Amino acid sequence: MKEQAVVQGFANDLEGRKRKGVIWHVFFQISTVVGIIALIALLLNVIDGAFGYVAYEARVDPDTLAVNGTPIEDQSKEQLVALLQSSLSSGAYNKLDKEKPFADRSREEVYQLVVERIIRPKVVQVWKLWPSLTQADQIRATVEQDHPGAELDFVSWLTTDFVTRPQSSEPLTAGVRTAILGSLWTILFTILLAFPIGVGAAIYLEEYAAENWFNRIIQTNINNLAGVPSIVYGILGLAIFVRALEAFTSGKMFGIVNLTSANGRTVLSAGFTLGLLVLPIVIINAQEAIRAVPRSLRNASFGVGATKWQTVWSHVLPNAMPGILTGTILAISRAIGETAPLVVVGASTAISFDPSSPFSKFTTLPIQIYQWTSRPQDEFRSLAAASILVLLVLLLSLNASAVLLRNRFSRRF
Amino acid sequence: MAELTLKKVETKAPAMNLRRKPRWGEMIIQGLLFFSGFFSILITLGIVYELGKEALLFFQMPGVDLLATVTTTEWKPHVNKFGIWPLLTSTMMTTFIAMLIAIPLGMSVAIYLSEYATPRVRSTLKPILEVLAGIPTIVYGYFALTFMTPILREIFGRDVVQIYNTGSAGLVMGILILPLISSMTEDALSAVPRSLREAAYGVGATKLEVAVQIVVPAALSGIAAAIIVGISRAIGETMIVAVAAGAGPNFTFSPFVGAETITGHIVRISGGDLSYDSIDYNSIFALGLFLFIITLTLNIISQAIVRRFREVYE
Amino acid sequence: MNNNSDHKYVIETHDLDIYYGTFKAVTDVNLQVERNAITAIIGPSGCGKSTLLRAFNRMNELYANSSIRGDVCFNGQDIYAREVDPVEVRYRVGMVFQKPNPFPKSIYENIAWTARIHGYKGKMDEIVESSLHQAALWDEVKDKLHQSGLSLSGGQQQRLCIARAISIQPEVILMDEPASALDPIATLKIEELMQELKKNYTIVIVTHNMQQAARASDYTAMMMLSRDGERSGTVIEFDETTRIFTNPKDKRTEDYVTGRFG
Ligand SMILES: Nc1ncnc2c1ncn2[C@@H]1O[C@H](COP(=O)(O)OP(=O)(O)OP(=O)(O)O)[C@@H](O)[C@H]1O
Ligand SMILES: [Mg+2]
Numbered sequence: 001m002k003e004q005a006v007v008q009g010f011a012n013d014l015e016g017r018k019r020k021g022v023i024w025h026v027f028f029q030i031s032t033v034v035g036i037i038a039l040i041a042l043l044l045n046v047i048d049g050a051f052g053y054v055a056y057e058a059r060v061d062p063d064t065l066a067v068n069g070t071p072i073e074d075q076s077k078e079q080l081v082a083l084l085q086s087s088l089s090s091g092a093y094n095k096l097d098k099e100k101p102f103a104d105r106s107r108e109e110v111y112q113l114v115v116e117r118i119i120r121p122k123v124v125q126v127w128k129l130w131p132s133l134t135q136a137d138q139i140r141a142t143v144e145q146d147h148p149g150a151e152l153d154f155v156s157w158l159t160t161d162f163v164t165r166p167q168s169s170e171p172l173t174a175g176v177r178t179a180i181l182g183s184l185w186t187i188l189f190t191i192l193l194a195f196p197i198g199v200g201a202a203i204y205l206e207e208y209a210a211e212n213w214f215n216r217i218i219q220t221n222i223n224n225l226a227g228v229p230s231i232v233y234g235i236l237g238l239a240i241f242v243r244a245l246e247a248f249t250s251g252k253m254f255g256i257v258n259l260t261s262a263n264g265r266t267v268l269s270a271g272f273t274l275g276l277l278v279l280p281i282v283i284i285n286a287q288e289a290i291r292a293v294p295r296s297l298r299n300a301s302f303g304v305g306a307t308k309w310q311t312v313w314s315h316v317l318p319n320a321m322p323g324i325l326t327g328t329i330l331a332i333s334r335a336i337g338e339t340a341p342l343v344v345v346g347a348s349t350a351i352s353f354d355p356s357s358p359f360s361k362f363t364t365l366p367i368q369i370y371q372w373t374s375r376p377q378d379e380f381r382s383l384a385a386a387s388i389l390v391l392l393v394l395l396l397s398l399n400a401s402a403v404l405l406r407n408r409f410s411r412r413f
Numbered sequence: 414m415a416e417l418t419l420k421k422v423e424t425k426a427p428a429m430n431l432r433r434k435p436r437w438g439e440m441i442i443q444g445l446l447f448f449s450g451f452f453s454i455l456i457t458l459g460i461v462y463e464l465g466k467e468a469l470l471f472f473q474m475p476g477v478d479l480l481a482t483v484t485t486t487e488w489k490p491h492v493n494k495f496g497i498w499p500l501l502t503s504t505m506m507t508t509f510i511a512m513l514i515a516i517p518l519g520m521s522v523a524i525y526l527s528e529y530a531t532p533r534v535r536s537t538l539k540p541i542l543e544v545l546a547g548i549p550t551i552v553y554g555y556f557a558l559t560f561m562t563p564i565l566r567e568i569f570g571r572d573v574v575q576i577y578n579t580g581s582a583g584l585v586m587g588i589l590i591l592p593l594i595s596s597m598t599e600d601a602l603s604a605v606p607r608s609l610r611e612a613a614y615g616v617g618a619t620k621l622e623v624a625v626q627i628v629v630p631a632a633l634s635g636i637a638a639a640i641i642v643g644i645s646r647a648i649g650e651t652m653i654v655a656v657a658a659g660a661g662p663n664f665t666f667s668p669f670v671g672a673e674t675i676t677g678h679i680v681r682i683s684g685g686d687l688s689y690d691s692i693d694y695n696s697i698f699a700l701g702l703f704l705f706i707i708t709l710t711l712n713i714i715s716q717a718i719v720r721r722f723r724e725v726y727e
Numbered sequence: 728m729n730n731n732s733d734h735k736y737v738i739e740t741h742d743l744d745i746y747y748g749t750f751k752a753v754t755d756v757n758l759q760v761e762r763n764a765i766t767a768i769i770g771p772s773g774c775g776k777s778t779l780l781r782a783f784n785r786m787n788e789l790y791a792n793s794s795i796r797g798d799v800c801f802n803g804q805d806i807y808a809r810e811v812d813p814v815e816v817r818y819r820v821g822m823v824f825q826k827p828n829p830f831p832k833s834i835y836e837n838i839a840w841t842a843r844i845h846g847y848k849g850k851m852d853e854i855v856e857s858s859l860h861q862a863a864l865w866d867e868v869k870d871k872l873h874q875s876g877l878s879l880s881g882g883q884q885q886r887l888c889i890a891r892a893i894s895i896q897p898e899v900i901l902m903d904e905p906a907s908a909l910d911p912i913a914t915l916k917i918e919e920l921m922q923e924l925k926k927n928y929t930i931v932i933v934t935h936n937m938q939q940a941a942r943a944s945d946y947t948a949m950m951m952l953s954r955d956g957e958r959s960g961t962v963i964e965f966d967e968t969t970r971i972f973t974n975p976k977d978k979r980t981e982d983y984v985t986g987r988f989g
Binding site: 017018020024027028029034035036038041045046049197199200201204205209215217218221222223225227230232234236238243279308309333334336338339344366369370373374381384385388391392395399 | 436438439442443445446447448449450451452453454456457459460463464467517518521522524525526529530538541542544545547548549550551552553554555556558559560588591592595619620621622625642645646648649650651652655656676679680683684686687689697698701704705708709712713716
């Protein structure tokens with residue numbers, strides 16, 4: 001380029017440089033597109049898993065349940081209830097009646113119970129959405145040939161029932177209600193720990209802390225904690241909340257002796273562990289929000305003789321609050337998606353009862369996804385895909401509310 | 414203006430006293446705020462103390478010794494073999510593969526966004542990358558197992574690629590880390606002063622030459638910091654490897670076979686009912702401490718680099 | 728009226744130096760502020776006028792690593808003494824800033840909050856109304872007391888800030904270029920207001936506007952960067968305003984004052 005080139009040589013050189021520029025421009029663009037394609041592939045892959053054909057066989061042939069030639073599809077609610085009473089153990093029957101008296105259940109609900117509890121369909125094979133759409137005929141042929149007795153249905157694994165049913169080991173009747181409630185309980189305690197301490201720390205660092213080595217250490221430490229792998233927080237939670245503070249986190253301290261509770265492996269321990277995990281994020285976001293409050297406002301307040309706390313409480317915090325809340329919501333959505341620390345803290349592998357207190361055993365949506373993904377059978381992968389959709393919708397709505405909050409309250413000065 | 418409005422409503426207490434009165438409320442609140450700030454120090458101390466204590470207990474267990482741990486290549490807790498190398502190599506494998514994806518792609522994305530893209534393109538692309546960064550890692554784990562692994566098996570053959578393998582986990586981890594590297598790199602690139610770009614354009618450089626030969630070198634330490642943070646993130650990443658990289662330590666350098674990483678091992682061991690003070694229980698603290706020290710070191714280095722970088726341009 | 732009239736001057740400084748870190752922004756100021764008068768501080772940009780003004784009610788402390796040497800007395804009491812609470816000082820020495828800075832609250836709350844934090848227990852409506860009257864703003868805002876203070880025009884905002892400052896009846900009001908962001912009509916309003924307020928308050932005002940200083944003030948302090956090569960400001964002349972503008976002792980004052988008049 002710097003040679004003493006003749007005019008033509010110089011012009012050629014420019015052509016080459018331009019061509020190189022175009023090639024690399026395209027390369028940079030493609031790299032960016034790859035990121036977007038990855039996102040699309042990830043989402044499509046989840047959707048692909050959450051819908052499709054499923055072939056299932058009845059463990060009990062419905063034909064044998066016909067009464068006087070009336071197939072169960074046509075039987076009345078009373079006949080179905082009688083069928084349940086005769087087929088189930090009296091304990092199981094009474095338990096169902098206790099959950100919701102049969103008198104109050106519609107025929108549809110009772111019919112559903114008969115299917116779930118007596119016929120008990122068993123999945124023999126599932127197909128993903130793409131093959132279900134493109135190779136429906138082949139699938140039908142395969143099922144007829146390999147599983148002559150099986151029914152083939154196109155299902156959406158994600159249904160309202162799926163969201164409202166408790167956990168179950170039967171793929172066709174499993175739901176994520178337990179896991180969703182577990183996530184919500186856990187997050188409640190995460191917020192209770194991280195929000196007050198996080199905002200307090202941010203106020204301390206931005207408004208009170210003098211420039212000295214000690215406060216610099218606090219700040220550096222917070223930045224470093226934000227980069228500690230989440231699993232390390234899980235180990236810390238195991239040592240502190242589950243083990244050392246067991247009396248507190250298991251509820252024994254409060255005289256709660258719950259046979260089903262698993263020592264300190266409770267909602268409370270899980271929530272606090274995630275609280276420690278997101279605390280640095282809450283602090284850093286809150287600091288940024290507080291820093292954005294203009295100095296003139298603080299001057300105005302100090303200028304009329306307000307004290308520090310009066311200034312902070314009445315002027316700085318109200319004006320920083322939208323930013324603080326936005327940052328906290330983002331931190332919370334990080335916590336909602338966390339899996340590894342909760343596995344270490346001791347999420348339960350199979351619980352079908354909803355968490356009812358801080359001292360309940362817990363499972364959460366990501367834990368449920370992890371467990372279903374780890375099962376080798378395809379039907380559990382489908383359940384995992386459906387629960388991922390639930391999780392993503394939850395996170396999406398959280399993030400959308402954060403964006404709304406930010407847009408609504410932005411720029412007041 | 415009416416006469417009455419000019420008279421003072423009342424006058425202040427005659428004896429002027431500017432003395433400090435104790436404001437107990439203020440002091441209590443200040444104390445609480447200080448405690449909140451100090452709380453983060455307690456977390457760090459908690460990590461160091463608890464992990465250190467149990468790790469010490471681990472090395473005092475019969476059959477465990479530090480030298481064997483760092484020199485042998487078998488990790489088999491049931492026969493008291495605790496050589497860390499199989500866990501370490503698979504962690505290095507997944508991290509390496511992830512960075513193989515994340516560094517070139519992340520940097521290209523950053524260069525594209527900061528030097529080429531129009532503001533409109535940038536404002537649509539950046540949120541997409543942020544979404545990518547906000548997806549829980551367990552979802553990436555699912556993606557690795559049900560999407561990436563079948564593709565690898567299709568390409569390289571089912572008998573070559575096992576169902577669980579570090580390659581698939583590493584690739585997907587690369588996608589996870591891409592947005593992290595690209596956003597940090599972009600910050601570094603956009604901190605390069607405009608005057609430097611103008612100087613280069615002024616002597617007739619093309620856009621590519623400005624971007625690659627002027628801007629990138631000027632932002633090099635910021636980019637280095639981004640890469641180090643990315644590595645630290647990859648080492649600590651857990652759910653992708655727990656789902657897709659395989660169970661069971663395996664001393665191998667093949668990306669096509671299953672091998673358990675440090676984080677994957679911790680998750681699997683603690684997934685069952687771990688009884689306190691068992692050798693398994695203590696071992697996860699030792700491994701956790703190891704992870705903590707490595708990632709902390711990397712983060713501190715990265716922050717030091719960023720600080721130096723800031724000093725240059727501010 | 729003045730309960731501390733045993734001291735001749737409301738504010739006095741003795742050998743006052745003001746630092747930002749190691750940088751000495753203001754050197755060796757000895758100034759006496761007369762009660763119920765308007766004292767103007769004039770001088771070129773960067774000579775430390777704002778810095779000096781902020782030292783009068785310890786607002787300086789809110790800026791990173793600022794410190795002072797010498798002392799500032801308020802009614803004879805050293806306000807930088809150990810046992811003095813800056814909050815108490817600011818309660819008695821109010822401040823109006825260059826850029827209007829109403830709280831992002833309603834007009835009413837701007838005053839009510841200020842009164843409330845100082846333990847005002849009387850009728851809130853009264854103090855709001857009387858403060859707004861004194862700041863000559865009442866008629867313009869009486870129908871929209873519950874709108875945001877930020878919805879007012881710049882001039883109105885500044886008078887709201889003055890109303891807020893006088894609602895707690897300080898003895899002194901410090902004003903740092905209170906009219907510099909305003910148009911001439913709003914400026915005139917503020918000046919008229921100062922003449923009214925002077926009856927009850929002592930006012931110290933920083934201004935760049937020579938006419939304003941000449942018109943509105945009773946005393947004038949002229950500040951300049953000191954001669955000794957440091958970039959440090961000091962008061963080079965302090966006298967009655969008429970003297971400063973007609974018969975200054977210092978050549979630099981004369982240059983500055985006449986230069987501005989053209
Ligand atoms: N917060 C601060 N930190 C450090 N230095 C400062 C700070 N505020 C002011 N200074 C310095 O102190 C000196 C005096 O500043 P000051 O604002 O008092 O000047 P001024 O006379 O009010 O100027 P102007 O007329 O432009 O308002 C200047 O050199 C300025 O750079
Ligand atoms: Mg000034």
